[in-house]
Amino acid sequence: MTLASAYDRLHAGFRWKVPPHFNIADVCCGRWARETPEATAILYEHENGQTLACTYGSLQAQANRLSHALQRLGVEAGDRVAIVMPQRVETAVAHIAIYQLGAVAMPLSMLFGPEALAYRLQHSEAKLALVDESAIANLLAARAECPQLQNVVAVGGAQGQGDHDWTMLLAREPAHFQPVVTKADDAAVLIYTSGTTGPPKGALIPHRALIGNLPGFVCSQNWFPQRGDVFWSPADWAWTGGLMDALLPTLYFGHPIVAYQGRFSPEKAFELMARYGVTNTFLFPTALKAMMKAVPAPRERYTLRLRAIMSAGEAVGDAVFGYCEQQLGITVNEMFGQTEMNYVVGNCGWFVDTTGAPHSAWPAKPGSMGRPYPGHRIAVIDDEGRECPRGTPGDVAIHRHDVHGQPDPIFFLGYWRNDEATRAKFTGDPADSWCRTGDTAVMDEDGHLWYQGRSDDVFKAAGYRIGPSEIENCLVKHPAVANAAVVPKPDAERGAVVKAFVVLAAGHAGTDALIEQLQAHVRGKLAPYEYPKEIEFIDALPMTTTGKVQRKVLREREAASVKAGAA
Known part of the structure; x- marks a missing residue:
């Protein structure tokens, strides 16, 4: 079977099967709680060393108690319930409880400040919020601007600071709950875009969207699941990459997912994957770049079981691609999607036919986003x-x-009130x-x-159309560069010139000589018009909570700087 025919046959033989009634809670937890209640659902670790294993039976029982509690607090089908928590068991419990209640889960990053929280809570008219110690102070500071927010349930170290405590609420409720019957088209998640091109918009995601995501998840993880597969990703469960690319699809297939509550570091990433025997992961390019620079030879230090890496959010680039192939023995499956329609384009190292035989599918081309799933x-x-x-x-x-x-079931229902x-x-x-x-x-x-690049990230300089990702990838190949972002700097003669913001790797200093080296490095590998005419060293790039570089912030900074200089 040729590569072309393997890909073509997968597409030709694929048909969507979307039942009229469908609920994420039942397929991701309820059925496993009935069939394999003792199977591990979540392997939890806190950065302080605390660990916990949660089974599907326990996950369902806690979700049932929380569904009763939410009902008692006035939450009804269609109501928005905010979840402001990191990767922890209670976060997964909250999602299952909200879905089976017919309400709408609204995950929010624990990194949001009071203003960001207030905007989303007010705009969504959220009725209740579940929050732990990571965000309780900011949420309480935002509450005055959110008149619709009737109840705050405090979790973990935040207990005693909200209207109700998680432990007390669940203790008084029964462990059995009759789920609400939902249609596949009913809303399940309200998740706000990262706001790279304007104010965040609330994308309303239906239950059926999980079905739409499954082909991409299976393919990008090299035909997940295989016997013994364990998943982990540092992606925050509060955004699409963590929720739809990690937590929910792993639970859908009844396998364990590692939840780590703590700060990301390259060394910690490798430690977790080695300790829990992680086979499959989603690592965004910024994480992979950091891992490449900090741990250049990981297999000399860690015993790893990795068999698949998916990456998305930014272009991977051949520097990172080569590191994963040479140092991890893994061909990265780059993926492309959005909050509104996730998992639509990507790669697949192999697939299994109807007889169970493995075949090579469409292996990644270095630098390519892939092909439609x-x-x-x-x-x-x-x-x-x-x-x-x-x-x-x-x-x-x-x-x-x-x-x-x-x-196509992957489509969102629309933007909330827009x-x-x-x-x-x-x-x-x-x-x-x-x-x-x-x-x-x-x-x-x-x-x-x-x-x-993003349509608004692509620019023209001296009449040439410039995409930032190729230049950024070239810069990162230099040993002195940990990360880079390229934007246009307004120029009276050429309209714009290429400017690069560079984050230095450890042990390197930003000197005029290094600027000349980096310029020569790019000039020797790309087109003459692509090399950065100006390079500025910066401690950290402005990032969204989803790991994307906010080039818009850098563009606006440059425009303001040029304007001020001309005044």
């Missing part, structure tokens, strides 16, 4: 909504229907439309997509 119809389109010729940059778009004309933004997301007849991602890419003759 089975069940998704993807194109690169122009401003008028027409498909671009192969090799021509355009906006990556997803069709509402797959190649067989079936509705019909105008929802309409603007789509191009063409509503019944036969493309959904724009806002990300620019090129599709080659084989159907592989090559990322250029």
Whole structure:
């Protein structure tokens, strides 16, 4: 079977099966609690050394008690319930409890300050919030601006500071609960975009979206699950990458996921994967870059069972790609998706046919985002909504229907209280439309997509179209560079020049000589017009809570600096 035929056969034979009634809680926990209650669901570790193993039976019993408690506090089907907690057992319990109640889970990052929390809590009209010690102070500071927030349930070290304590609430409730019957199209999650292109928008995700995510999860994890698979990712469960790319799909397949409550570090990542025998992971490029610089030869220090790495959020680049192949023995499966429609493009090292035989699928090309996963119809389109010729940059778009004309279940329901933004997301007849991602890419003759950047990150300098990711990847290959971000700096003659912000690797100093070295390094590998005319060393890049570089912040900083200099 050739690579082309393997890929084509997967697509041709794939059909969506979406039942009219479907609930995430039942498929991710309820059925396993009935069938294999003693199976491990979560392997929890706190940075202080505390550990805990939670079974599917225990997860379901706690969720049942919490569902009763939420009902008693007035939460009804459709109500938004905020979850402001890190990776911990109670976070998973909260999700299961909210889904089986028919309410809508609204995960929020524990890193949000009072202003960010207030905006989302107020905008969503959340009725109740579940919060632990990591965010209780900020949530209470935000509460005055959120009149709809009726109850705050304090968890863990936050107990005693809210309206109710988690332990007391659950202790008085029964361990059995009759789940609400939900339709596949009913809302399950309200998750806010990272706000890289404007104010955060609340994407309303239906229960069926989990089904839409499964082909991408299975493929990107090299045909998950295999016997003995254990999953871990540092991705915060408060955003799509942690929730839909890690927690929920792992539970859907009844396997254990490692939950680590603590700060990320490259060494800790390797320690966790070695200690728990992690086989599958999602590591965003910023994490992989840090691991590459801090632990250049990981297999000399750690015994690892890794068999698959998925990466997304930014372009991986061939520097990181080569590190994973050479030092970890793993070909990274890059993936592309969004909060609104996740897991639509990516790679797969191998797949299993109907006889159980393994086949090579579509291994990653270094630097490519991959190809559409089975069940998704993807194109690169122009401003008028027409498909671009192969090799021509355009906006990556997803069709509402797959190649067989079936509705794609991965689609979000729309933006919360923002019909105008929802309409603007789509191009063409509503019944036969493309959904724009806002990300620019090129599709080659084989159907592989090559990322250029967010549409508003791509710029022109001296008449040339510049995508930041290629230059950033080139800079990171230099041993002195830990991370980099490229933006346009306004220029009277050329419109803009390429400017790079560089985070130095440990042991290196930012000198004029190093600037010249880095410029020569890029000039010798890329087109002459792509090398950064200006380089500024910076302690840390501005990042979203989802691990994406906020180039918009750097662009605005440069524009303001140039304007001030001209005044």
